[in-house]
Amino acid sequence: MSQGALDRNTFEAIEAYVLDRMDTDERTVFEQRMAMEPALREEVDLERENIRAVELGGVTRMLNEIAQEEGTKSAGLSGSGWGTYLKYAAVIAVIATGAIWWFTRVPLNERLFAEHYAADPGLPVEMGVADDPLFADAMVAFKLGDNSEARSKWSPLLKAEPNNDTLRYYIACASLGMNDALSAIPLFEGVANDPASAFRDKSKWYLFLAYIKQGELEKAKALSLDDDPAYRERVRAIKAELE
Amino acid sequence: MLHTALPVEVTAIDIHPQPSWLAGLRRNDPATVRTLYTKHFPLVRQYVLKNSGTGSDAQDMFQEAMTVLWLSVKEGRLVPDADPGGFLYRVAKNKWLDVVRSAAHKHMKVVHDDRALDPATDVPDDIEERIVRLRGVYDKLDDKCRAVLDQFYFERKDLATIAAGMGVEEESIRTIKYRCMMKLRAFRKSISGEDQNEA
Numbered sequence: 001m002s003q004g005a006l007d008r009n010t011f012e013a014i015e016a017y018v019l020d021r022m023d024t025d026e027r028t029v030f031e032q033r034m035a036m037e038p039a040l041r042e043e044v045d046l047e048r049e050n051i052r053a054v055e056l057g058g059v060t061r062m063l064n065e066i067a068q069e070e071g072t073k074s075a076g077l078s079g080s081g082w083g084t085y086l087k088y089a090a091v092i093a094v095i096a097t098g099a100i101w102w103f104t105r106v107p108l109n110e111r112l113f114a115e116h117y118a119a120d121p122g123l124p125v126e127m128g129v130a131d132d133p134l135f136a137d138a139m140v141a142f143k144l145g146d147n148s149e150a151r152s153k154w155s156p157l158l159k160a161e162p163n164n165d166t167l168r169y170y171i172a173c174a175s176l177g178m179n180d181a182l183s184a185i186p187l188f189e190g191v192a193n194d195p196a197s198a199f200r201d202k203s204k205w206y207l208f209l210a211y212i213k214q215g216e217l218e219k220a221k222a223l224s225l226d227d228d229p230a231y232r233e234r235v236r237a238i239k240a241e242l243e
Numbered sequence: 244m245l246h247t248a249l250p251v252e253v254t255a256i257d258i259h260p261q262p263s264w265l266a267g268l269r270r271n272d273p274a275t276v277r278t279l280y281t282k283h284f285p286l287v288r289q290y291v292l293k294n295s296g297t298g299s300d301a302q303d304m305f306q307e308a309m310t311v312l313w314l315s316v317k318e319g320r321l322v323p324d325a326d327p328g329g330f331l332y333r334v335a336k337n338k339w340l341d342v343v344r345s346a347a348h349k350h351m352k353v354v355h356d357d358r359a360l361d362p363a364t365d366v367p368d369d370i371e372e373r374i375v376r377l378r379g380v381y382d383k384l385d386d387k388c389r390a391v392l393d394q395f396y397f398e399r400k401d402l403a404t405i406a407a408g409m410g411v412e413e414e415s416i417r418t419i420k421y422r423c424m425m426k427l428r429a430f431r432k433s434i435s436g437e438d439q440n441e442a
Contacts, residue, residue: 008421049377054381054396057378058398059309063306
């Protein structure tokens with residue numbers, strides 16, 4: 001049997017055994033045959049392996065489909081062909097309508113904030129620098145846009161190190177990212193007034209934006225970033241619009 | 244401690260009641276696979292992202308880990324009371340550490356290689372080699388064979404349902420299934436013949 005052809009009846013009997021589709025009597029008889037026929041045992045092992053290979057192909061396909069769906073879900077779009085194009089068109093139409101409404105209805109300070117605000121990209125989290133895994137965990141959340149989780153993980157660390165300018169700056173960034181300018185402002189003010197901080201210039205920029213968002217326009221106007229080549233032109237343009 | 248039983252389908256003769264995820268994986272249940280995926284992928288993604296990987300890397304690692312879990316369950320080689328989340332995390336983590344240590348990633352620094360601190364690994368030693376071998380067998384099938392065999396052996400549909408879905412006679416599906424499986428058999432026989440000749 002082993003090197004020649006395998007007839008269909010034997011193949012299907014083996015299949016029924018491997019897939020556990022034999023009743024007790026059939027199974028007993030088949031197992032007695034296997035005990036006496038090494039070639040049959042060999043065929044059973046081979047067919048079981050081949051069925052397993054097919055199942056593995058199926059599980060791989062299923063996992064790819066789930067991964068694709070999960071990815072599509074997170075992108076906020078799904079479907080294919082014309083359905084996809086129509087969905088894109090619908091999304092663009094909604095955004096366009098929303099933009100028109102936004103620019104005609106939203107107060108000036110909110111509009112200026114929305115135009116100029118871009119989240120800080122965060123610090124790289126690499127192997128070898130994760131001396132503080134709690135800080136690194138929060139940074140991963142921050143980089144993924146989960147400001148709430150980042151802030152809740154960083155806040156206890158700031159209690160232990162209240163003068164840590166890195167923590168103050170990134171907690172303020174996370175707060176601003178959550179539209180909580182009120183909480184962000186005192187933290188940005190502290191870092192912006194710390195001449196030794198590496199985050200001083202960026203803090204001044206985000207403080208300026210936080211004042212704008214909060215409607216504290218006089219404080220925003222009083223804040224000078226004229227010495228900062230990265231932000232001064234944008235600050236002047238915003239101040240001009242506020243006038 | 245590993246189960247050292249031969250790789251056979253585990254059936255209803257088990258004495259202890261099995262968790263639903265275990266029973267679901269044994270019958271290739273899509274809902275079980277999806278639940279395990281959505282429940283346990285986020286932790287793996289977080290680990291890979293934190294260790295210089297991308298979202299795509301995380302998906303690759305997790306899918307490989309799911310495959311290892313599935314095969315271990317199918318063949319009754321999982322430790323008793325195994326926690327699927329812990330299993331998936333350990334396998335995915337070790338796979339990612341292997342990737343970052345490969346030649347293409349030698350510039351990356353690895354500090355959190357705590358495999359030595361992990362509890363005794365519950366992953367059967369030869370399982371990955373076995374997955375590669377089984378994939379090699381599946382690669383020999385053409386699309387038509389895959390479509391029929393996948394529905395019959397993986398989705399466990401009956402011949403009549405497959406035939407209705409494909410718009411053919413039930414007997415045709417039965418014949419296609421037999422011929423496709425004979426192709427795999429011939430392929431396996433040729434490999435074992437080569438192995439014997441080499442020996």
